[in-house]
Amino acid sequence: MCGIAGFINDFSMEEKHAILTDMTDRIAHRGPDAYGEHVDEHAALGFRRLSIIDLAGGDQPIYNEDKSLCITFNGEIYNYQPLREELLALGHTFRTHADTEVILHGYEQWGTHLLNRLRGMFAFVIWNSKTHELFGARDHFGIKPFYYAQMNGTFMYASEIKALLAHPHFEKELNKKALKPYLTFQYPALRETFFKGVFKLPEGHYFTYKDGQLDIHEYYDEAFEETRQKLDDVVDTIDATVQDSVRAHQIADVEVGSFLSSGVDSSYVAALARPEHTYSIGFGQGSYNESHQAQELAGMIHLNNTSRELTDEEAFSYFPQIQWYMDEPDSNPSCVPLFFLSQLAAKDVKCVLSGEGADELFAGYIDYGVHTRSKAIKKATHLLQMLPESTRQAIGRFAKGKTFHGAMHLYENLAPARENFIGQARVFTCDEADALVTDEYRDAPSVQSIVDAVYDRVEAKTAQKSQKISELKKKQYLDLHQWMPGDILLKADKMTMAHSLELRVPLLDKELMAVAQKVPTRYLISEENTKYAFRKAAARHLPEAWYKREKLGFPVPIRQWLREEKFYTVVRSLFAQDFVREFFDQDALLKMVDDNFAGKTDDRRKIWTVYSFLTWYSIYFLGDGTKPDVQKLA
Template identity: 75%
Template structure:
C-alpha cells in the first residue's frame, strides 16, 4: 500500500524535483517506509511506500528490462504469483519479488488486457519514455483513489487531492456545484470534486495521456442478472469463494489483522481468516459500543481481540484532522470511529481485513426495501411484485406519501428504482437545501440527473428493482463514500485495509444471485448469511446491520458540543453559503428537543469544518483541538 503523485509538463528537471518531493511529502502517511521519484524532461513520478510485499526489494519506481517503461503503484495484486510465472515463461526478466513488477511486465506483454487478468485493488501509472505517454488505471470497484487535474498546462495526478495543492500550477477554487448535491448524498456524488477542475478517475476505468490529451475508457462493469441456481448450491459457492478470497487477501510479508464488529460481514471474514489480532471500537458503553459484542464473538472463536472505548471529547478534538485526511467533506458519522479504529490497529499491524462490500453485492441494506417487520405486509408485497410492471408502478405511486403502516414498504418495493432510490444516504431533500443555501449555491446538477446517468447504463436489461439499486450503490455510494473513507482513514495511520468481500471473483458469484435469495421475508442478505452461518453462531449470522453507531443525537443535545458546533455556525464565512439564521435556528431547535435534525446539522457542520481547513486556512494538517474544560 502506498501513495502516488506526479505530473506531466516541460519544466526543467531542476524545477520538477522539489515540486514532486512536496507532492509526496504531504502524503507521507500513506507510505512512511521509503520514497522514490523518476523525473525527466517531460514527467515526474513520485511514490511513498508502505512495505507489505517484498520488503527489501520492492522500492519504486520500477523499470522494465530496457528502462523504457517506469511504474509507480498503489495497492495490492492478489494473483501476482501465477501471473509472474506466466510472464517469466514468456521471457520477461524480474529484478524483484514484488507485485508492482508484475504489473509493469504484464502491461508490456498484454497491454490493456492486463486489467482483465489482475485481481486486486490498485491505482498505478506507467510512463512510456518512447511514446511520451502516461497510462494509468483504477481498480474494478474504486477501492483505491485516483485524482487528476489539468491546470496551467500541467497534467497532474495523485492518491490524495492535498498532493495536487502542492503544485505551483494548481489553482485552488471551490466547486460551487458540489455543495447542494452533497447536502443530499452526504458525500460528493460525481466525478468533479469540491475543488473545481479536480476529477476522480471512475472505478473500472483506465486512461492514456499523450500530447496534452487525456482519453478515458471503461474496462470493467458489473453484469447483474437472474439465474435458476438452487439455494444449497448458491450457499456452497458463496462460502467457497469467500474462503478463497480471504485466503488470497492474506498474502503478505507482514502480519495481517482484522477489524471486528458485531455484524455478520467482518465477523465472517475474521472467522475464516483466524488472524492473530482483531480490533474493535465504540463509544462508552451500551448502544453505541459494538466492541462488547465483538469481544464476545472473539471469545467464542478464540481470537485475540483488542477493543477501545472512545470519548466524546476525542471525537470532536480530531474532527478537523479527519476532514483533512478525507480531502472532501463526508458527513457519514462512521468516519469518526473508523479513524480511531485504524489508529488502534496500526499500533500492532500494517494490514487489516474488513467487511466492506457484502451489503452491495448480496443485498444487505434495509433501504433496498425492508421497511416493515410485519410478515403479512411482506408476504402481500412479495406477491404484488409478480404483477406486470404497469400495475406494480400504479400501486406504488398510489402508496407514495400515504401514512398507513406498510405504505412505504409497498412503495419502496413496487416503484421503479429510478424513481424511488438514490442510494444509501438522503440527508436533505433538494427543497430543504434550497431554503438554507444562498442563491449562488442552489444551481447544481439535480439529484435525479446524477442517479439517472448511472441508471441509464442498465436501462432495458430486465433487472429486478433490487438489482438496479445494487448497481447504483456499486457506482455511487460505494466509491463515493464507503471506499473513500475506508482508504483515507486507514492510510491516515499508515494502515492498509483489504476488503475480501469486494473481490471480482466473488462479484462473479454475486451477479447471479436470484433476487429472492438477496432479500426475503426472513432477512436481508439471505444467501450470504446462510454461508456465513457455516462459520458463525446463529446470533451473529442473523444479526441486523448497525454500521458504526455514533452518538450524534446525544452530542448535539449536550451543552459543551452544542456550543462548539454553534461557534462554527456563527463564523463570518458561513454567510457565504448558508442562511445563517436558518441553520442556527435548526441547531437551537434540535438542542431544545423541538426537532431531531442531527443528520442535517452534522452534514452542515462537516462541510464548514472541511472548508475551514482547506479554504479559510491553507490546507495544512490541523492540530488536534484542545477541548479540556
C-alpha cells in the same frame, strides 16, 4: 499500500524534483517506509511506500528491461503470483518479487487487456519515456483513490488531493456545484471534486495522456442478471468464493489482522481468516458500543481481540484532522470511529481485513426496501413481484404517501427504483437544500439527474443483452457506482492510510462479484432478512446471533453530542462565523442548531453534514490546507 503523485510538463529536472518532493511529503502518511521517484525532461513520478510484499526488493518506481517503461503503483494484486509465472514463461525478466512488477510486464504483454486479468485493488501510472505517453488505471470498484487535474499546461495526479495543492500550477478554487448535492448525499457526489478542476478517475476505468490529450475508457462494469439457481447451490458458491477470497487477501509478507464488529460481514471474514489480532471500538457502555459483542464472538471462536472505548471529547477534538485526511467533506458519522479503530490497529499491524462490500453485493441495506417486520407483508410483496411490470409498478405508486402499515414497504419494492432510491443517504431533501443555500450555490446538478445517469446506464446495458433485472439489482448497481466509491471506500482508504495502515476488503472482490451478480433476487432479500443467501453462507461459520443480526453500521452518538452544551457550543460557534453567510441562510442554520439543542427538533444529521463541510472549508480555504492541530475544547 502506498501513495503516488506526479505530473507531466517540461519544467527543469531540478524544479521537478523539488515539486515532487513537496507533493509526496504531503501524503507521507500513506507510505512512511520509503520514497522513490522518476524524473526526466517530460515527467515526474513520485512514490511513498508502505511495505507489505517483497519488503526488501519492492521499492518503486520499477522499470522494464530496457527502462522504457516506469511504474508507480498503489494497492495490492492478489493473483500476482500465477500472473508472474505466466509472464516468466513468456520470456519476461523480473528483478523483484513484488506485485508491482507483474503489472508492468503484464502491460507490456497484454496492453489494456491486463486490467481484467488483475484481481485486487489498485491505482497506478506507467510512463513510456519513448512515446511520452502516460497510462493509468483505477481498480474495478474504486477501492483505491486516484485524482487528476489539468491546469496551466500541466497534467497532475495523486492518491490524495492535498498532494496536488503543492504544485505551483495548481489553482485552488471551490467547485460551487458540489455543495448542494453533498447536502443530500452526505458525500461528494460528482466526478469533479469540491476543488474546481480536480476530478476522480471513475472506478473500472483507465486513461492515457499524451501531447496534452486525456482519454478515459471503461474496462469493467458489473453485469447483473437474473438466474434460476437453487438456494443450496447459491449458498455453496458464495461460501466457497468468500473462503477463496479471504485466503487471497491474506497474502502478505507482514502480519494481517482484522477489524471485528458485531455484524455478520466482518465476523464472517475474521472467522475464516483467523488472524492473530482483531480490533474493535465503540463509544461508552451503551448501544453505541459494538466492541462488547465483538469481544464475545472473539472469545467464542478463540480469537485475540483488542478493543477500546472512545470518549466524546476525543471525537470532537480530532474531527478537524479527520476532515483534513478525507480531502473533501464527508458527514458519514462512521468516519470518526473508523479513524480511531485504524489508529488502534496500527499499533500492532500494517495490514487489516474488513467487511466492506457485502451489503452492496448481496443486498444488506434496509433502504433497499425493508420497512416492515411483518413476514406476511414481506411475503405478499414477494408474490406481487411476480405480476407484470406495469401492474406491480401501479400498485407501488398507489402506496406512495399512504399511511397504512406496509405502505412504504410496498412503494419502495414495487415502484421503479429511480422514483424512490438515491442511495444510502438522504440528509436534506432537494427542496430543503435549495432553501438553505444562498443563490450562488443553487446552480448545481439535481440529485435526480445524478442518479438517473446511473440508472440509464444499467438499463441500457441490460437492454443490449435483451435482459431485464429487478429494481433491487438496479439499486445495488447505483450504490456500487455512487455510495460505494463516493463514501464507503473513500473513508475506508483515507481513515486507515491516515495511520499508515493497509485495509483489504475480501468481500469486495471481482470473483465474488461474478457470483453475487447472478444471485436470484428472491435470495437477496427475503421475508426473513436482508442478505439472505449471504447470511446462509456465513451461518456455516458463525453463531446464530451473529449471522442473523441486523445491520448497525458504526453507531455514533451524534444526537447526544448536539444536545450537550460543550459540543453544541463548538458547532454553534462555527455556524455563527461571518464566512458562513456565503454558503447558507445563517439565521435558518442557527435556528436549526438551537431548536435541535432544545429538543424541539431532531436535525442531527443535517447539522452534522453542514458542520462537516464548514470544518473542511475552514481547513482548506480559510487556512492553508495543512494538517490542523487537535481541536481544544473549552
